[in-house]
Amino acid sequence: MARKLRMGMVGGGTGSFIGDVHRKAAAIDGMIELVCGAFSSSAEKSIASGKALFLPEERCYGTFEDMILKEKQLPESERMDFVSIVTPNHMHFPPAKMALENGFHVVCDKPMTLTLDEAIELEKIVAKSGKLFALTHNYTGHPLVKQAKAMVAKGDLGTIRKIQVQYLQGWLSTSLEKTGQKQASWRVDPKISGIGGALGDIGTHAENLVEYITGLKIDELAADLGRFGEGRVLDDDGNILIRMENGAKGTMSFSQIALGEENNLAIKVYGTKGSMEWHQENPNQLITHWLDAPVKIYTPNGNNLYDEALSVSRIPAGHPEGYLEAFATIYKNFATHLMAVLDGKKIDKPDYPTAKDGVRGMQFIYASVESDKNNAAWTKFKK
Template identity: 60%
Template sequence: MVGGGPGAFIGDVHRMASRLDGQIELVCGSFSSSPEKSKITGRELFLPEDRVYDTFQEMIEKEKELPEGERMDCVSIVTPNHLHFLPAKLALENGFHVICDKPLTRTLEEAEELERLVEETGLILALTHTYTGYPMVKQARDMVKNGDIGTVRKVYVEYPQGWMTEKIEETDSKQASWRIDPSKSGIAGAMGDIGTHAENLAEYITGQRISELCADLDTVVEGRVLDDDGSVLLRMDGGATGVLTASQVAAGEENSLSIRVYGTKAGLEWHQMEPNSLYVKWLDKPMEVYRTGVGDLYDSATAHTRVPAGHPEGYLEAFGNLYRNFAKCIQARLQGEEPDEQYQDFPTVSDGVRGMKFLYKVVESGKSTQKWTSFDD
């Protein structure tokens, strides 16, 4: 693991998620730019001292020298955005699979370079767009894919958070401070942090891709450089239209990602904060509430469920599904087998490149006086 030292939030999330199914064992790490802090984290994690490294370069070099079966199989990257690219690149170049937090990199060029590296090496790069790991998101995707709701016409996806309503970067929030800094975050703020999740979710469920967009990006809190809020009109390549909103100044909102998709036969509604329900609104019969573990769901939903109905599964379970699938694919690779189809269902380097492109296009549109910006130019 690269990153995830003291004070980091997402590193712990990755560790808990990776442990859940017992398919991945954390064996080494470079947890902080400070060797001291890295060591502290290593001890807390019961790691042997000689596998807690000062730098990710050292980690990759030393691990590579260890005998097969003993050395790490993959690298998990949980650093701020600007520190994704170098360790990912080095890991791939040295034969290690990678699982990386989103957005993939700080610039589109870096993302594309990683995509080339993945192609060349044949290694696996998983991107932790967590929200597609939920069983009811899988169910929604497959209901669309199988035509259960007819042709998709509309998609509304929204991601309001409230934690940056006030200028918390002036207090001691480690989270806030790097996220508002373009040299660390990249060209986008809220759109990069949460907008890409919304984009990924909308394309995942609808099976359609954004073809044109019209963005209104906003820096609501004075003194910030990057957007902390934005709304985007969407046109999708399958004919649907929609709206994507992402805001980190929606006072009082926790982490309220939700999506509604309307087809010619029915509408779907899903809320991340109550992730085990999927509302299916039919044209002329009662709404149905699909629930994790209840009734006759698609295999994809079932394959990503751990406990019986009514025992709520949450964010870490969804996150764990990405790690489990990533691990199972590596295991299959090690054994020369084709992994189960369900295990192949996780975001990859292509999603990462697409997310970066989305950010570039949103920022371009945000500055334009023209209504529509083509996604693919």
């Protein structure tokens, strides 16, 4: 393909954290350019945000509906190829649905939708449309997460028997939402966040990482959720027992009131031949232990990496690769797939989270909330 992919954006206006992350990540590999956007629920702010990003005024739209309809009317050589949705949770489904039904591919922030019913419907819309849909579970983009997944898939660890995963933050250990802080305010509001608080925000990352690395599905869970912040109706803490489809057992702990923690996502996977551990705050080491060999530490672009990890290692060994690069891998793999589609080619196994993963995430949220309501009773995912 002899050009960059053209991206439109919904949300992510001036002052947005995640919108800026998506734009930077999309640009890292030089395959994507931002050409238009509806950056705010306020038309005035949206247009101002677009201008601040040096977009022409006629490509700065007041609403996502306006953007999708007007972009559709442009010649194929000018219109956006896909939409990136970086809004709070309650505004994921409407623009995704409209974009897909009007012929545009979609990249969407997680969790996929506000409700499980929306997620199931959106998966059907994706299938019917024939368009691509990527969900930005960005931690799966780290080279050493790819290495971990490949090692499990190739049988290096033997049969998986035990999993421990945690995602601990402390930024909501005070009532930050009462100060008017935007990121805190919408995350504790069920009308915007959905039925999960920390569960939906970071618990879904833990769930996705477990299933991505092990290649196994969570069969059932027992969840004990906490609501420690004064007046909060959504969870801000949780501990979950998990049973995997192959009989493996696991524990999951997540929190946004763990004072002193910053972004402590970590996973340990134990098999019959070996075990591994990976820590997001030290993402450039995958530590492995073996039944009959010394401890071995893998690094990005280092020795003995599988092709799955080498293909997303961008810089020489010894140079750190982190959050933005992992995010960029999602965009790169999506863009590679989309370019192939536009060129009439086929990619057998594109490696990025899809609508199917989004439904799993919403099933996880709903099963956890149901379990918690029933005194941590064992609960299966709803179909």
